Amino acid sequence: MLSGELATSLTGRHSDFILFPFSFREYLRFKKVSEEVPLSTRRIAEVxxxxxxxxxxxxxxEALMIGKDQIDVIYNDILFKDVVFRYKIRELEKFKDFSKSLISYYSTEVSLSKLAKVIKVDRKTIDL
Known part of the structure; x- marks a missing residue:
């Protein structure tokens, strides 16, 4: 089930939990990297x-605790089990390119035209 469907199925039996990412300073604390000042050349390289x-x-x-490999497994499970299988997507390579492009633009605005150009399909295909 997709998250929206899961929430509908579990009405009254779930709660949202908003989690913000660590700042870099918090990340360093989590990784147990010393914040002592002044920094030596070795410490600068480590930072x-x-x-x-x-x-x-x-x-x-969570990403830091479970590791990048596990994040890739979760990403592929969502991509293939929840999207490709459900919507019977036939052009797997183009869909992979599309999803990678979309993920790579997570912090910037993206246009349908730009995505269409990256994966070499007609803009109308993405607009559907």
Missing amino acids: KVELEKYMEVGGFP
């Missing part, structure tokens, strides 16, 4: 490595 990881994985506590 830079953690910043790269933070930018890649993000700051959501």
